[in-house]
Amino acid sequence: MIRIRIKTLTGALLLLTAMVLLSPLSFSKESVVTFHGVIMDSQCAYNVHSEGQSHDLMTKGAIKGAGTEEGCTLHCVKEMGGSYVLVVKKDVYKLDDQAKPELFAGKKVKVSGLMDRDGRTLHVIEIDGDK
DSSP states (O other), rough: HHHHHHHHHHHHHHHHHHHHSSGGGOOHHHEEEEEEEEEEEEEHHSSSSSSSSSSSSHHHTOTTTSSSHHHHHHHHHHHHOOOOEEEEEEEEESSSSSGGGGGGGGEEEEEEEEEETTEEEEEEEEEEEEE
């Protein structure tokens, strides 16, 4: 009985150690990247219904609530199945956190996070407004 408990505790301790070592908190400060860009929706960023990663088609159209950069971004995410992304020049980065970017929809931001191995997904640590 005691051996079983020791094995169970040892297994749980090993699992907990692995989780801590593989968590984002275990990355060194040097692995954190910071980008300056704009929070957009994936629809416009990937040119699904636009050209040149712009909101022009939506903001100039008669789509209720989509007359601004912010309005278009929110509309495309909430009504058209898009997701929040970070656009840096012509590069588009998926954001794992979809709650924080909503506050900055259509705005310039500074995003710090950890880059996924695919080089296209950013695990968001912090988002701040940018000039």
